[in-house]
Amino acid sequence: MSIMKKTQIISAGLIVGLLISGGGLMNAQYPSGDEVMDRMDRNMSSKNRVLTSKMVIHGARSSRTIESKTWAEGDQKSYSEYLSPAREAGTKMLKLEDALWIYSPSTDRTIQISGHMLRQSVMGSDLSYEDMMDDASYADNYKAEITGEETLRETKCWILQLEATTEDVTYQVRKIWMDEEKYIPLKEELYAKSGKLLKKTELYDFKRVQGRWFPGRMVFKDMLKNGKGTEFIIDEIAFDTDIPEHIFTKASLR
Amino acid sequence: MIRFLLKGLLRDRQRSLLPIIVVAAGVSLTVLMVCYLAGVLGDFIDFSAKFSTGHVKIMTHAYAENSDQVPTDLALTDVNSLLDEVQADYPDMDWVLRIQFGGLLDVPDENGETRSQGTVMGISIDMLTPGSKEPERLTLEQILVHGEIPDSPGEILISDDLANNLEVAPGDTVTLMSSTMYGSMAFYNFIIAGTVRFGTVVMDKGAIIADISDVQTALDMYDASSEILGYLPDGYWDAEQAEIIKMGFNSKFSDPEDEFSPVMSLLNEEGLLAGYLEMIDSMSFIMVFVFVLAMSIVLWNTGLIGGLRRYGEVGIRLAIGEEKGHIYRSMIWESLLIGIVGSAFGTIVGLLFSYWLQEVGIDISSMTQGATMMMPGSFHAKIIPSAYYIGFIPGLIASSAGTMLSGIGIYKRQTAVLFKELET
Amino acid sequence: MKAFKLAFRNLIGAGLRTWLNVGILAFILILMIFQYGIYDGWNRQAVTDMIAWEIGGxxxxxxxxxxxxxxxxxxxxxxxxxxxxxxxxxxxxxxxxxxxxxxxxxxxxxxxxxxxxxxxxxxxxxxxxxxxxxxxxxxxxxxxxxxxxxxxxxxxxxxxxxxxxxxxxxxxxxxxxxxxxxxxxxxxxxxxxxxxxxxxxxxxxxxxxxxxxxxxxxxxxxxxxxxxxxDHDFLLKEMSEMIRMKKIGGSFIYVILLLLAMLAVFDTQVLSIFRRQKEIGTYMAMGMTRSQVVRLFTVEGAMHSILAVIVGTVPGIPLLMWINSKGIGMPGDYEEFGMAIAERIYPAYSAGLILSVMLIIIITTTIVSFLPSRKISKMNPVEAIKGKLQ
Structure with a gap:
């Protein structure tokens, strides 16, 4: 569940973040990071998005699939509701800037996760709440530079390296493999300050939605930990719809 | 000859009663010492068995590997049938389900939103089934500070300090946010039935006790449990008995290839306790050894003095022509008889007294600020197998040795000197 | 004072029997101090270790x-x-x-x-x-x-x-x-x-x-x-409380040890009063009141413990010091044990401990010597001097 949220937010964050990022250094061989980011921006930019998705969690014993619907606006507002399985259905999550609320229908309670709790791991899992809320405002926090070219899954990609420019980012370095033609990211790697690879995201099955390329499936993997990773499948996505403003208020949780 | 000696012993109270009383007193003290030491030193083991390890513990292989992280996702499944099977196989033992879990305890305001919250560690026990020994095992009655012990589903006990920090009291509703054994978020409302004092800072900071069926529901662990604890029939740890049970269980149920198959481990294999048990053994060995040594010297002395004071009698017996060797042997037989009777009597008295101390105990709760789970407020003896025979070492062997030594004087002394002693 | 001198002479005069009892008492005295020390040392080890590794001063x-x-x-x-x-x-x-x-x-x-x-x-x-x-x-x-x-x-x-x-x-x-x-x-x-x-x-x-x-x-x-x-009061609070509890629990052991010592004295005392009836009769015949004789025997009994204290120090002090410097090895492997407990235990003796153990032994010996001596006060001097059993 936590991972689900994370993927939703990361996916949103990644996309939105990439759209507005910029300020890379020039490199004679390659286009500027700016330019690439800008192209990606044009591919994916939208005011808001509504998506229905499935997450497949590979547990120690079995794999489970959780379905949810998410409304997101910018990178600061997001609201999700779980649709299935029955145990999770009706659970809602609201994220506004630095605060996170979770509503559980079975207990009819809204629980706020804040402060120190955000940095704690979620129920002993590898993800902190903060991880889940990783809004990765790339433009504000990273400078982009293309450091090379590589063929990934028979697609020619730029390797885009994002270096943190501010201090309070979770990951110091991000590397993105960007399709040179479609300007869509195929893979992202997250690195620690020391340069150690921490996490990897791979994006597949790009579809054209409202004139934008959008991944149909993503696989997240914590590189330090054993395990199969987590799969995230986007069934439906719509951009620039009319999301009523009350969706992003606590009133919508109940 | 023994009958003759017996008669003599019975008729001469000075010769029989007093030595027997002394030997019996010494032996019963020894037995008491052994049992009390075992009880006091075993308190910690007992506590740990009751609180977390059981005498034997069944987990999955995978859970056992990572047990310090209480990974509920690696819990045992189909526990009810497993429980039925172990209950059938070992009907004298008490088998219980336990789940340890972690989570966030959240207190609502009037709108159902977070007013205060704290991270908690929880243990779940069977508090509600009539006849469950678990509430007594965790001494819930004694550690209760406010409120009551849960008697209906959905009720929990929380540590008193935590209740103060969260500003909640018995009767309030709180929500536990945790994760199910499949990794989903779990929410469950509990009513605080009472607050307790555990006696360790860590647990008093934030521990809760919930009923097992509530926790199974809350964590989506229907027919699952992270642990099954087993308690030996008489409630006391017995390494040999436990080892046999473990072998039997593991050969029947455990499959090392399947990380989710159950495996049984013993109390003395639990990381923290393994060394302690051995140390208790050696510690009590030293103390008992020293005590038995001292008691032996006392009773040896009794035998010795008993022999010395009969020099006059020996003199007469020598005078009327009894052989030295015969006198010596008869004295030793006498002391053996005294030793056997005294030791047997003393062992019975010592065991009776130990049994009383085992069942009732010494209550010292008036000397402490209330009982806690860690410090139960009373001390108990524990009757251990060696208590049945250890008293005979000082009681029989030592007192007879004393007589033997003093009897040597018979050979040394001249008849004339003995007569002279007789006259004075 | 006269009673003391006489009691002392009687004791020394009794030779072997006295020294046996004194030896036992001395042995028990050393044992009690040793056992108390080891229990205390065991408990204190936890604190010592915490100070050495974790909390310093x-x-x-x-x-x-x-x-x-x-x-x-x-x-x-x-x-x-x-x-x-x-x-x-x-x-x-x-x-x-x-x-x-x-x-x-x-x-x-x-x-x-x-x-x-x-x-x-x-x-x-x-x-x-x-x-x-x-x-x-x-x-x-x-x-x-x-x-x-x-x-x-x-x-x-x-x-x-x-x-x-x-x-x-x-x-x-x-x-x-x-x-x-x-x-x-x-x-x-x-x-x-x-x-x-x-x-x-x-x-x-x-x-x-x-x-x-x-x-x-x-x-x-x-x-x-x-x-x-x-400070230590704050950091060792939980540990101190636990040790205090253990000590209370352990004190029962000393009661048993004490009973052991008393058994030895009582035994001797009963025997000596039985054996020395003629002597008792003689004392009375010579004009000592019954209570004086009771006092004499009580002092005699109690003097065992005083002699034991003196005799006990000779082997006791070097022995306890030696054990203290060596520590007592605890067999087994405690690598995983979570509490602060060491492989070697160094008994802890304080002057207070030693003095109080001595005092307790002397007091209880006196009491135990007195109890059988009361029998003397009921004795008929004439019968006693004849050595007739009463």
Whole structure:
């Protein structure tokens, strides 16, 4: 569940973040990071998005699939509701800037996760709440530079390296493999300050939605930990719809 | 000859009663010492068995590997049938389900939103089934500070300090946010039935006790449990008995290839306790050894003095022509008889007294600020197998040795000197 | 006084029997002191170990620090006040910086504490000296419990992930340069000790600390805004309470030991009164009142214990001192045991302990000597002098 949220937010964050990022250094061989980011921006930019998705969690014993619907606006507002399985259905999550609320229908309670709790791991899992809320405002926090070219899954990609420019980012370095033609990211790697690879995201099955390329499936993997990773499948996505403003208020949780 | 000696012993109270009383007193003290030491030193083991390890513990292989992280996702499944099977196989033992879990305890305001919250560690026990020994095992009655012990589903006990920090009291509703054994978020409302004092800072900071069926529901662990604890029939740890049970269980149920198959481990294999048990053994060995040594010297002395004071009698017996060797042997037989009777009597008295101390105990709760789970407020003896025979070492062997030594004087002394002693 | 002299002469005159009893009493006296000492020493070991490894003479905490609440760690570090710098250089204070981290031994995840400490500190017994040296990886020493739980040993590399002061993730390899064994879980469980300067760089907390351990010989009288002194009373509270409980529980053992000693005296006393009826009759015939004779016998009995004290010191003092210096080895392997308990136990004897044990023995011996002597007061002197049994 936590991972689900994370993927939703990361996916949103990644996309939105990439759209507005910029300020890379020039490199004679390659286009500027700016330019690439800008192209990606044009591919994916939208005011808001509504998506229905499935997450497949590979547990120690079995794999489970959780379905949810998410409304997101910018990178600061997001609201999700779980649709299935029955145990999770009706659970809602609201994220506004630095605060996170979770509503559980079975207990009819809204629980706020804040402060120190955000940095704690979620129920002993590898993800902190903060991880889940990783809004990765790339433009504000990273400078982009293309450091090379590589063929990934028979697609020619730029390797885009994002270096943190501010201090309070979770990951110091991000590397993105960007399709040179479609300007869509195929893979992202997250690195620690020391340069150690921490996490990897791979994006597949790009579809054209409202004139934008959008991944149909993503696989997240914590590189330090054993395990199969987590799969995230986007069934439906719509951009620039009319999301009523009350969706992003606590009133919508109940 | 023994009958003759017996008669003599019975008729001469000075010769029989007093030595027997002394030997019996010494032996019963020894037995008491052994049992009390075992009880006091075993308190910690007992506590740990009751609180977390059981005498034997069944987990999955995978859970056992990572047990310090209480990974509920690696819990045992189909526990009810497993429980039925172990209950059938070992009907004298008490088998219980336990789940340890972690989570966030959240207190609502009037709108159902977070007013205060704290991270908690929880243990779940069977508090509600009539006849469950678990509430007594965790001494819930004694550690209760406010409120009551849960008697209906959905009720929990929380540590008193935590209740103060969260500003909640018995009767309030709180929500536990945790994760199910499949990794989903779990929410469950509990009513605080009472607050307790555990006696360790860590647990008093934030521990809760919930009923097992509530926790199974809350964590989506229907027919699952992270642990099954087993308690030996008489409630006391017995390494040999436990080892046999473990072998039997593991050969029947455990499959090392399947990380989710159950495996049984013993109390003395639990990381923290393994060394302690051995140390208790050696510690009590030293103390008992020293005590038995001292008691032996006392009773040896009794035998010795008993022999010395009969020099006059020996003199007469020598005078009327009894052989030295015969006198010596008869004295030793006498002391053996005294030793056997005294030791047997003393062992019975010592065991009776130990049994009383085992069942009732010494209550010292008036000397402490209330009982806690860690410090139960009373001390108990524990009757251990060696208590049945250890008293005979000082009681029989030592007192007879004393007589033997003093009897040597018979050979040394001249008849004339003995007569002279007789006259004075 | 006359009674004393007479009692003493009688005792010495009785020869072997007296010395046997005195020997026993002396032996029990030594035993009691020894056993009390070992029990006490066993209990005190925990405190001694905590002082040696963990708390020193006390700790100075950053005011937000709460060792039981890892949440506080993010806010419980601060720049060490200038006034403490000198003491750190003198070796009176050892700063420790604590931060949460995650390690990944064999791809499993474990959350631990990273504790930074000066490699050349002398305040704690933790073998930090091996941390100094030129390492590419983070050099770390870990305690036996940590080594066992994470299945790590000397020379192993393990991935550590932590966050710096701003929350940015960082991860690298740590090299286990040493595993130490201590009986204090607070320094051996779920934590890695690394050089403090390294941790400060890693977390960008230059010049900061979470707490400072004071040297056992040093008392910090200073006061600094934002720092709180935690003395032994505070840090050992839980342990002291537990020891107090154990002592109460253990005192019953001394009652049994005492009964043992009394048994010996009582036994002797009953026998000697029985055997010495003629003597008693003679005393009375010579004009001693019954109560004087009772007193004489009581003093005789009690004098056993005084002689025992004197005799006991001869082998007792060197013996106890020898045991104390050697300690008593505890067989077995306690590597995983979580409580502060050592492999060797050093009995703890205090002058108070020894004196009170002596006093108790003398008092109880007197009482026990008196009880059978009361029989004398009922004796008929004529019958007694004839040696007739009464």
């Amino acid at each position: 006390g700790q100075i905490w950053q005011e937000n620090y709460d060792p039981y609440d890892p949440f506080t760690l993010e806010d419980s570090h601060a720049t060490i006040p200038a006034s403490m710098q000198g003491e750190i250089e003198k070796g009176n204070l050892a700063p420790v910086l604590v931060t949460q981290a995650t390690i990944y031994p064999d791809g499993r995840m474990q959350s631990i504490l990273l504790k930074g400490i000066n490699p050349d500190q002398q305040v704690s017994d933790i073998p930090t000296a091996i941390l100094s040296g030129d390492y590419t990886e983070i050099p770390a020493v870990i305690g036996n419990i940590m080594a066992k739980n994470a299945k790590l040993k000397e020379g192993d590399l393990v991935t550590v992930r932590w966050r710096d002061v701003d929350g940015t993730f960082d991860a690298t390899e740590a090299l286990i340069v040493g595993v130490f064994k201590a009986d204090v879980p607070a320094v051996t469980a779920r934590q890695m000790w690394i050089p403090i300067e390294r941790l400060r760089e890693m977390t960008q907390m230059s010049g900061q600390a979470t707490l400072l351990i004071t040297d056992q010989e040093y008392i910090w009288y200073g006061s600094e805004e934002g720092w709180v002194m935690r």
